Amino acid sequence: MSGALIDGKAAAAALRADVAEAALTLPRKPGLAVVLVGDDAASQVYVGSKEKAAGKANINGQVHRMPGSSTQAEVLAQVKALAEDDAVDGILVQLPLPGHLDADEVIATIPPEKDVDGLTEASAGALVLGREGLTPCTPQGSMRLIRQVMPDLSGKHAVVVGRSILVGKPLALMLLAANATVTMAHSRTKDLGAVCREADILCVAVGRPEMVTADMVKPGAIVIDVGINRVAEKKLVGDVAFEGAKEVAGHITPVPGGVGPMTIACLLANTVAASARRQGVPVPEKLR
Numbered sequence: 001m002s003g004a005l006i007d008g009k010a011a012a013a014a015l016r017a018d019v020a021e022a023a024l025t026l027p028r029k030p031g032l033a034v035v036l037v038g039d040d041a042a043s044q045v046y047v048g049s050k051e052k053a054a055g056k057a058n059i060n061g062q063v064h065r066m067p068g069s070s071t072q073a074e075v076l077a078q079v080k081a082l083a084e085d086d087a088v089d090g091i092l093v094q095l096p097l098p099g100h101l102d103a104d105e106v107i108a109t110i111p112p113e114k115d116v117d118g119l120t121e122a123s124a125g126a127l128v129l130g131r132e133g134l135t136p137c138t139p140q141g142s143m144r145l146i147r148q149v150m151p152d153l154s155g156k157h158a159v160v161v162g163r164s165i166l167v168g169k170p171l172a173l174m175l176l177a178a179n180a181t182v183t184m185a186h187s188r189t190k191d192l193g194a195v196c197r198e199a200d201i202l203c204v205a206v207g208r209p210e211m212v213t214a215d216m217v218k219p220g221a222i223v224i225d226v227g228i229n230r231v232a233e234k235k236l237v238g239d240v241a242f243e244g245a246k247e248v249a250g251h252i253t254p255v256p257g258g259v260g261p262m263t264i265a266c267l268l269a270n271t272v273a274a275s276a277r278r279q280g281v282p283v284p285e286k287l288r
């Protein structure tokens with residue numbers, strides 16, 4: 001292996017420790033509410049791990065499980081109740097929602113100051129306008145990993161492959177705010193390989209197993225693999241063909257153990273940051 005591994009598990013543990021410490025400095029214990037509609041097995045496991053992580057970080061985590069047959073009005077009423085609950089600092093609606101529900105309308109019901117997933121129009125607007133706001137967890141986690149190996153992105157070329165609302169688009173904006181020169185590439189980009197090879201920082205969030213191969217990586221580049229694809233019964237792979245790419249990259253995130261663990265840690269960081277603002281105290285520096 002030539003490139004150094006970026007250990008997302010270790011970085012997430014360190015951030016969670018900072019979050020746990022910061023939570024204790026607040027007048028009131030931070031509260032995180034997760035709304036889970038339906039009984040999708042993967043979501044159950046995932047939400048359970050969020051609840052546990054919250055507890056360990058000195059955050060009151062509560063999961064509101066609703067049947068898959070819940071109506072739009074019932075889900076909206078649940079989110080509204082949490083919006084009005086003063087002890088709740090963060091609201092996360094687990095996605096995807098069952099097909100008969102309108103996720104946009106549900107998310108619009110989350111007050112921006114409790115939007116720990118960074119998915120409301122207000123949070124997206126703040127990111128575009130360069131104002132203070134809560135940022136989506138997966139791109140925020142990616143930025144934290146990049147900063148760890150490259151604190152100053154000035155003069156660097158970042159290529160983001162994938163333009164999703166959840167990851168690609170916000171990540172590009174965050175890289176731009178950090179002074180990188182940013183290219184957004186996607187499924188309609190011509191000669192994707194050539195574009196990727198220009199990248200000092202290559203971020204891939206397309207949801208296609210091992211789509212980015214070693215020949216698309218500039219020697220020494222930082223490679224951030226946001227993909228989590230279940231290929232065989234138990235095997236998880238990223239959007240980057242890791243074995244080859246790691247020989248070319250300077251730094252690379254593995255899957256699992258890369259961006260994934262950072263997503264949960266950033267959710268906790270957002271929750272404590274939201275709580276601090278709601279309680280009128282400064283957001284601890286390490287959580288920014």
Ligand SMILES: Nc1nc(=O)c2c([nH]1)NC[C@@H]1CN(c3ccc(C(=O)N[C@@H](CCC(=O)O)C(=O)O)cc3)C=[N+]21
Nearest residue numbers: 092093094095096117137256257258259260261263264
């Ligand atoms: N409103 C909302 N916000 C989310 O942030 C959200 C969501 N809905 N719905 C589901 C997806 C999925 N997601 C993951 C986070 C961490 C790992 C993670 O830590 N993965 C481990 C592997 C876990 C395993 O082994 O299965 C890793 O990459 O190392 C995975 C998936 C957040 N999501």
